[in-house]
Amino acid sequence: MNILILGAGEVGFHIAQRLATEGNDVVVVDNDAERLQRVADTMDVRTILGHASHPSILKLAGAENTELLIAATTSDETNMLACQVAHSLFKVTTKMARVREPDYVNSTGLFGRDELPIDLIISPEREAAKSILKRFQISSAVDAQDFADGQVQLLGLRVPPKGILAGLALNELDDVMGNIRTYIVAHEHNQRWRVPSADTVLLAGDSVYIALAREQVDTFLEHVGYETSEHKNRHVMIVGGGNVGFIVAQELERMGVSVKLIERNPRRAEWLAQQLDESIVIHGDALDRDLLEEESIDGMNDFLALTNDDETNILGSLIAQKYNVPHVVTLINRAIYSDLVRQIGLDVTVSPRFTTASSILRHVRKGRILGMSSLGDGTLEVLEAVALETSNILHTPLNDLKLPPNTVIGAIVRDDEVIIPNGTTQIKPNDHVMLVTQGTSLRTVEKLFEVHLEFF
Amino acid sequence: MEPSTLIPPERVLPDSSASSKRALLTELANSLSTMDPDQVLEVVMKREHLGSTGIGHGVAIPHGRIPDLNHPVIGLVRHPAGIEFESIDSKPVHIVIILLVPDNEDRTHLELLAKLARALQQEAFRNAIMHAATPEAISELFMETNLQ
Numbered sequence A: 001m002n003i004l005i006l007g008a009g010e011v012g013f014h015i016a017q018r019l020a021t022e023g024n025d026v027v028v029v030d031n032d033a034e035r036l037q038r039v040a041d042t043m044d045v046r047t048i049l050g051h052a053s054h055p056s057i058l059k060l061a062g063a064e065n066t067e068l069l070i071a072a073t074t075s076d077e078t079n080m081l082a083c084q085v086a087h088s089l090f091k092v093t094t095k096m097a098r099v100r101e102p103d104y105v106n107s108t109g110l111f112g113r114d115e116l117p118i119d120l121i122i123s124p125e126r127e128a129a130k131s132i133l134k135r136f137q138i139s140s141a142v143d144a145q146d147f148a149d150g151q152v153q154l155l156g157l158r159v160p161p162k163g164i165l166a167g168l169a170l171n172e173l174d175d176v177m178g179n180i181r182t183y184i185v186a187h188e189h190n191q192r193w194r195v196p197s198a199d200t201v202l203l204a205g206d207s208v209y210i211a212l213a214r215e216q217v218d219t220f221l222e223h224v225g226y227e228t229s230e231h232k233n234r235h236v237m238i239v240g241g242g243n244v245g246f247i248v249a250q251e252l253e254r255m256g257v258s259v260k261l262i263e264r265n266p267r268r269a270e271w272l273a274q275q276l277d278e279s280i281v282i283h284g285d286a287l288d289r290d291l292l293e294e295e296s297i298d299g300m301n302d303f304l305a306l307t308n309d310d311e312t313n314i315l316g317s318l319i320a321q322k323y324n325v326p327h328v329v330t331l332i333n334r335a336i337y338s339d340l341v342r343q344i345g346l347d348v349t350v351s352p353r354f355t356t357a358s359s360i361l362r363h364v365r366k367g368r369i370l371g372m373s374s375l376g377d378g379t380l381e382v383l384e385a386v387a388l389e390t391s392n393i394l395h396t397p398l399n400d401l402k403l404p405p406n407t408v409i410g411a412i413v414r415d416d417e418v419i420i421p422n423g424t425t426q427i428k429p430n431d432h433v434m435l436v437t438q439g440t441s442l443r444t445v446e447k448l449f450e451v452h453l454e455f456f
Numbered sequence B: 001m002e003p004s005t006l007i008p009p010e011r012v013l014p015d016s017s018a019s020s021k022r023a024l025l026t027e028l029a030n031s032l033s034t035m036d037p038d039q040v041l042e043v044v045m046k047r048e049h050l051g052s053t054g055i056g057h058g059v060a061i062p063h064g065r066i067p068d069l070n071h072p073v074i075g076l077v078r079h080p081a082g083i084e085f086e087s088i089d090s091k092p093v094h095i096v097i098i099l100l101v102p103d104n105e106d107r108t109h110l111e112l113l114a115k116l117a118r119a120l121q122q123e124a125f126r127n128a129i130m131h132a133a134t135p136e137a138i139s140e141l142f143m144e145t146n147l148q
Helices: A010-021 A033-042 A055-060 A076-090 A124-137 A170-177 A214-223 A243-254 A266-275 A289-294 A310-322 A335-343 A352-361 A439-449 B021-031 B037-050 B107-120 B123-131 B135-141
Strands: A002-006 A025-030 A046-049 A068-071 A094-098 A120-122 A143-147 A152-158 A182-189 A192-194 A207-213 A235-239 A258-263 A280-283 A302-305 A327-331 A368-375 A380-386 A408-414 A417-419 A432-438 B054-056 B063-066 B073-083 B093-102
Touching: A002 A010, A002 A076, A010 A025, A010 A033, A010 A352, A025 A033, A033 A046, A055 A076, A068 A076, A076 A094, A120 A352, A124 A143, A124 A243, A124 A302, A124 A327, A124 A352, A143 A368, A143 A380, A152 A214, A152 A408, A170 A182, A182 A380, A182 A408, A207 A214, A207 A408, A235 A243, A235 A310, A243 A258, A243 A266, A258 A266, A266 A280, A302 A310, A310 A327, A310 A335, A352 A368, A368 A439, A380 A439, A432 A439, B021 B037, B021 B073, B021 B093, B037 B063, B037 B093, B073 B123, B093 B107, B093 B123, B107 B123, B123 B135
Parallel strands: A002 A025, A002 A068, A025 A046, A068 A094, A094 A120, A235 A258, A235 A302, A258 A280, A302 A327, B063 B093
Antiparallel strands: A143 A152, A152 A207, A182 A192, A182 A207, A368 A380, A380 A432, A408 A417, A408 A432, B073 B093
C-alpha cells in the first residue's frame, strides 16, 4: 500500500517503521532535516523535506498515488489543512489526522466528507485518558481493554500468589471457573510473552490476558481472589493537569469520585479550578513530599501520575508506592521507559504513543478490522474483526481452521451474545471475532478476513 | 437487433501509464462520464480495502455498488507496463475492468462478474485484449455473443 506520513515525531516515526517493515511503500514528510535523517537512517522509506500541508510538497511526496494519509505533525492546523489539500487536489481516499485541541475535536459538524475531510481524528491525549479511566474502573487489572462495544473485556492480570490461578494448567481452567466462561489468550513468564497452549501452567507473578463477557468481570475477579471496590468511595490523587489530567479529572467527577489534582503551573491551576466543579485543585510540585503528605497521600486509593514529563511521573509513582497507595497508574511517553518501569515495580503504565499507533495501524489492515492493540511488551497483538460473507474464516470448526502459529480466537460476538469458543465453534457471517496473534503473523491473519472476488 | 457489447469503446482506456493502483483507479473513475469520480473512487477503494480484486494472470476487476445507478457501468483500462495491485498471485496487473452496479440486491451483478472473470481466465482472451489495436477492437471482444 502507498502510505504518506506527515511528521516524523514519536508517533510518525513509530508508525512509519511498522508500516515499512511490513512491506508498504512509505513516504515521510517533515520540515526538520535532522529528524528526517534519523528516519532515513533507520528504515526503508522515502523522505521529503518541507512543510507538510503545502501542495507542492504533497505532490513531490506522491500524493496522487497515496491510498492512506496520516497527518501526525505537532501542529493541529497543519494536519487538518494537509488533509484538506490531499482531498481537494490529490483525491487521497483515506485521511487521518492527529488533532490535540479539544476545541476542534469536540466541535460536531466540523469533520466530514463535505466539511473537513478527515476520516479519523486521532487525539493521543483522549486515547490515553480513555485507557487510564479503564484502568481505574478495573483497578485490580494491570490492563483492561474493550471489544465489541465493551461486550467483551480483555483483562491483563498478574497471577496472585494466593488464589486458584497460581499453579493451574490451562486445560483445568474450565473446571475451576464453574459458570464463568473465560479464555486465556496471552501469557507472560520471565518477561517472555506467548500465546499459551493447553498444557501451559500459570505461576504466581506471571501475567496473563483473559477474555470474558462484561457481565462476568466482577464475579471472575472475586473468584480468582481480587477485591472489587465501589468507585464512589475512592479517593484519587492526580498529578499533572494537562490535557490528559484534565479529561481524566472531568470524567472521574462525573462518576462521583473525589479528586485532588496537583498542577505546577499557577495559571493552568487557576484555569483548572474554574473548569472543575468538585475536584480540589492544588498548585504545587508533584515531587514535594511535604505537600503530598499534607494532602494525605497515604489515604489515597488511587494515584495517577499524568504530567507530560516521564521522569516526574515515574518518581511520583514510586513515592506513592512508598506511601502504600494501592493503585498507581503511570503515564509514559517515551518508548525507552516502558520496559524499565515494570522492573522497578510500576505495573500499570499508559503510553499515548503506543495506543495512538495501534488505533492508526488498524486502519491499514485489510478486511474490516474494528480494533487493534498491542499486548504486553508489544510482541502480541489483539484485534477485533468482522467476519464478512465470503471470507476464509467462515463455517469451519476452529480446530480445523488453519490459523497461523501462536494465534487464538478468544471471543466471538454474534448479535448480542458473547461466545467464548472451543474447538467445535464455527464462525458465521458478520460475527465479531476477537483474536490474539504474534506481530509477525498479522499478514496471514489478515488474509483470513479478506473477502473473495464476489463480495459486493 | 444489433449485437451489444458489455464495454462500449468510449469506456476503454487502451494505454494507461498510471504509476500506482490508486492513480490508475483515479484515471478510470475520471473517464466514466456521467458519474461522480470522487464517489466512484471512494466506493472502489473501500472495496479494495476489504480484499484486492486482483484475480491473478494480470487481471483485476474492481467493483462496487453506487446508489441511484440505473444499470451496470463497465469500463476497461489497459496498462501495458503493468502495475502492482496486491493481486493473489502478486503479479503486476495489465487489464483492469471496473464494474459498478446499482445499489440493490440482485443476482445479475454476480452473474456479470462471473462472466467477466470466466472470460478473462482464458489466456487467448487476455492476449486478444493486450494486442487489440483500438478501443473499438477491445469493445468488440466484449460482445455478448463472445462471452457465453
